[in-house]
Amino acid sequence: MITKMKTELLQNNRQLQLLRYPERQNETLQAWDAGDEYLIEHVEKLNLPANSHLVIINDSFGALSCWFSERYQVSMLSDSYIAQQATLANLARNQCHQVRLLTTMDPVPSDAAAVLVKIPKSNRHLTWLLDSIRQQLNADIPVISVNKAREIHTSTLKLFEKHLGKTHTSLAQKKHRLVFSVADATPVESNPYVEWPVDGENYWLKNLPNVYSGENLDQGARFILPHLPQDPTSKQIIDLGCGNGVLSIKLGQLNPYASIIGVDESHMAIASATLNIKSALGDEFDFEGRVNNCLDGFDSSSADLIVCNPPFHQQLAVTDHIAWQMFCDAKQVLKPKGKLMVIGNRHLGYDNKLARLFGKANLRQIAVNKKFVILQATK
Structure with a gap:
């Protein structure tokens, strides 16, 4: 029996209806967590002046943006296109005031009265954010971060102290903890890109901090690279979930006259992929990087080949619905006789x-090997 997921956030005699994005029937995952509730409770007690500028970083599905837009000007920074679309949908659903949407590649607004941060899983992305905050803010602006208590390690707090400034934590509440910081550390110079050669290939990859497997080649990509097709009839190719563009580059080398579209929901992934394609294949190669939710808005029957290395998580939740949407979208977008090539862990059952x-x-x-299987489906 499927338990209906709670969609009403009730706090301080106020109610918001919040849904994840994209909407699904029989959704089992909630659009906010106890960390959002903890932040709301704490910030309400600060009594910041009405209409002051609140900067929110990594708002998962817009709960914080919806809540605080009633009283403050809000800028929401996220690397996730899905998070941005969820925020827009939930703002409209609750008839909230508009929020300014930025990516985490944009500078943190310097006129912030406070900055709220949902701590990302990647320490490289966290470091990027802390450096950005340190560069833009004065030490009198509160920076309040949140995560599950078990995810806030001594090493995490040392990153805050090194790259941002003085830091201390709250008591745990509903298994979450707040981290309080000020921007007073000596600025640290760092290279935003991690760069490395691809084993067995003749190109290098540059990776911004929030790119999946940005510090080395993931095993799935390593396994599928030698099996990517060379096919002169494949004129329109889509690399779905392209990450840093590693598969797009190989596909471009094998099919130099094809047009390739790299699709990912991460702004940093698309920026990295675009840079890597130009470096490996030249400015003239026909490549487009597109930040998107799977293949939303693509023309039906327009692609000859789609290559896909699906994620099996959204934010921090393990789920297979993204892979299913990718497969459904691919069938719609493929031309008759077009092919979908998928790499996945064997236990995920993509064949079924x-x-x-x-x-x-x-x-x-x-x-197939002990861990992965490569499948090809023809429309």
Whole structure:
């Protein structure tokens, strides 16, 4: 039996209806967490002047932006296109005031009265954010961060102290803890990119801090690279979930006259992929990087080949619905006889999902090892 997920945030005699994005029937995951509630409770007690500027970083689905937009000017910074779209949808759902949407590659607004941060999983991304805050803010501006208590380690607090300034923590509440900081540390110079060569290939990759597997080549990409097709009939290729562009580069080398679109929901991924394509294939190569939710807005029957290395998590929640949406969108966007090539962990059962969509007779296994399987489905 599926338990209906709670969609009403009730706090301080106020109610918001909040949904994750994209909306799904029988959703089992909530659009906010106890960390959001803890931040709301604390900031309300600060009694900041009405209409002052509140900067919110990494608002997962817009709960904080919706709540604080009633009283303050709000800027929400996120690397996630999904988080931005969720925020817009929840703002409209609750008839909230407008919020300024920025990416975490944009400077932190210097006129902030306070900065609220949901601590990211990646320490590289956290360091990037702390450096950005330190560069823009004075030491009298409160920076209040939150995460699950078990995720706030001594090493995490040392990053805050090194890259931002004096830091202390709250008591735990509902398994979450607040981190209080000020921007008074000596600025630290750092290179935003991590750069490394791809094993067995003739190109390097530059990776901004929030790019998936940005410090080394992930095992799935390593396994699928030698199996990417060279096919002169594939004129329109989509790299769905392109990350740093590692598969796009190989596809471009094998199919130099094709047009390739790299799609990812991370702004940093698309920026990194675009830079890497230009470096490896030249400015003239026909590549477009597109920040998007899967293949929303793509024309039906427009692609000859789609290559996909699906994620199995959204924010910090493990889920397979993104892979399913990718597969459904791919079937819609592929031309008749077009092919979808998928790499995935064997235990995820992508073969069953693809067989349901494309038909068992139109599915074949390209390669398999102890951990991964490469599948090809033909429309």
